[in-house]
Amino acid sequence: MRPTRGLTARRLGDLRRTLDTRDERKTKTSISVSGELLRAADLIGGPDRRSALIERALRHYLEALLRRARHAHDLAALDANADALNAASDEILALQSWPE
Secondary structure (H helix, E strand, C coil): HHHHHCCCCCHHHHHHHHHHCCCCCCCCCCCCCCCCHHHHHHHHHHHHHHHHHHHHHHHHHHHHHHHHHHHHHHHHHHHHCCHHHHHHHHHHHHHCCCCC
């Protein structure tokens, strides 16, 4: 699963702000899902709780996308500065060693 690859920083920010804004009003929509997914959703939550289950699953998926994008961004920043960070930590470790 790599959907964060095509998301720009702006779109990720828009997604974060959208998810942070809790709108209690529900919007009627129509989606198409496979029969086995619908039956599985009904087994878990029952037909009366189907929308709530789908909403939670979609929210969880979108939050996971944001976490993955944040992790990739942090990793890229660490990788870009790895040499400087390693040199700084080596210097600190040298200062902490027992003098001979």
